[in-house]
Amino acid sequence: MINGLGQSPSDDFPPGNFPTEYWHCLEDGRIQCDVCPRACKLREGQQGLCFVRARHQDQIVLTSYGRSSGFCIDPIEKKPLNHFLPGTPVLSFGTAGCNLACKFCQNWDMSKSREMDTLADQAMPEQLALAALEKGCRSLAFTYNDPVIFMEYAIDVALACHEQGICPVAVSAGYICEAPRETFFQCMDAANIDLKAFTESFYKKICGGSLQPVLETLKYLKHETEVWFEITTLLIPGENDSDPELNSLCEWVVEQLGVDVPIHFTAFHPDWKMMEHTHTPAGALARARNIAIGKGIRYAYTGNVHDSHGGSTWCHNCGQLLIQRDWYQLGIWNLASGCCHQCGEKVAGVFEEQPGDWGSKRIPVRMKP
Template identity: 45%
Template sequence: MSLHTPGQPFPARWWHADGDGRLVCDVCPRACALADGEAGSCAVRVRDGNRIVLTTYGRGAGFCVDAVERRPLYHFLPGTPVLCLGTAGCNLTCRSCRVWRPETVARVSGLLEEASPRAAAGLATEWRCSSIAFTYNDPVVYAEYAIAVARAAHVEGLRTIAVTAGFLEPAVRRDFFGVMDAAVIELKVFDEEAHRRYAGGSLHTVLETLTHVAHRQGTWLEVSTVLLPGLNDDPGQLRAMSTWIRRELGPDVPLHFTAPVPASRRTGSHPGSGSLPIPPGDRVGPARAREIALEAGLRYVYASPADVVGGCTTWCPSCGAVLIERGSMIRRYRLTSEGRCPECRTAVPGLFGDRAGEAGAHRIPVRVP
């Protein structure tokens, strides 16, 4: 049950006083130490007297119904519609992203609508969604709200999905993923120094989160990497990353490679310049990245855009049969009701229904009543 009064700041859950008169936020390793009235780097956690408050609790933006594949999540109720929601602010500062920039935070803050946890779950049910996805901006910055919505979703019989960069402290990590049925964690660049320079946070923390979720019962994990020219598209780095995933997370964790957003739609400086000295001749696209990851022993590797031949198809790792063929929607779904290959009976890891869902090819904006 939510005890929050709409329109009021919500008392944050994870912080401590540092003994020097400042209050320190304990949500992520940035550990923002706040004087009264000051906001943290994410812009949405603010000191209010002798407490820290979350300014976006109970307020969401960008509500829409979309296919689960576009999170991207391929082994979790394929083809089903999910209710997507986000808020404002981010705790990382990725150079190719605009979500954390002050002008974006200001704009999105003006678009936020009141949405109690129960109202958000009700909206998902009304639109016949299977799950609620916390996405667009990193749900870590609004963890108290995401957890409350997730609990309300479970009461409604819905599942929950976190789309995150995984940059958070262990205590928050346990509570946050404890209510998530699936997670897509973005592994941005497999190099500590480059990760810090590009995203403003440590790779080490993200790897700890990946390991935690992969070995946690009850949360299905998929990993996503957007290939950014000069930053993370070096074959050696991709091989090392894939080998780490196979060794530490297991060969069955799906890995998605996607191409970056076209320059015409990107804001901010190009991530390639000055990030990693990967010469143009040594850079690879999603198709080659997929081959490298398969060579490293991962069993389910996906590559998009859709013009990568077979890049969005799930193949049986034992006999090579096509199991799920995807375009803008699910084209073919051949798994048995137990999630097995119909040819050789190999079990495919994930959560599968008797048949694919029928989410449409386009997302549908929806409003909270």
């Protein structure tokens, strides 16, 4: 098949290897990958830090095309997306590898795996789109690891999804360069972007990356696309949860993105290389949410804790409860044509007249051979 970039697999490439577009040759004989700001410079046979983009036969190839793992039907709210087709099921999957090195990664067994045998299932784009359709999913999410590193595969899946009326959703850290950013996101209907902190020092020390490219991605999504997107910030005690940092983050969101972009403050639990840190107290999430609301953000949420008030959607104009959430279970629904049933105020997002009834179910899926 030919993908959205106009390329096709070749018999010259081992199974899973797929030609890519964003790279260039250097004078010293290395080839630089231009997908993300890491700019990995590779000699023949070497892989980038992401593990899945490699130099093969004097070009950069994607080694994980059509090879995926972790298929599961989730509530869309788990991505988290609270303003995109609430209550509906989403088919979720990921691959191996990642282009950041977050010490707190909660999917490190997949994102940091160098073993391709973790990619247990072959799943070509048409298979995935049809599986989502057959299972009654309204959308399909690239998640568990960052889809920008397997963008050629993700783009083909997104195109196949559109043919079946399925919405592709990207769950991403937004760590991507300008040209591939445009190519990738023009195929997506929705996204959740991890804004991991609001300091360069955190990104450098904890994630092995930098903040500015993520901010550029957020501005691009807001001002140059029709993609519905929401932001998630995982609060880690003592690392990115201070009042000054949260104030700066929320002020930037309001000034650069506007007041209608939802933001989720979610709870950290010790994992991978940050086992010595403590869990995020529920009070810290409520404090962050209150800071966001105080700065003018209309839709601020808490996550990874049981907090029905902080997880529900409220009308910014009259205070009416619009969408009640208990974890991922929806209750009261006070929207009419995307507006507050009480005062008529428009609510930002992608809503249907009635919510889905998927609830909090999580159902593993096995791809058909």
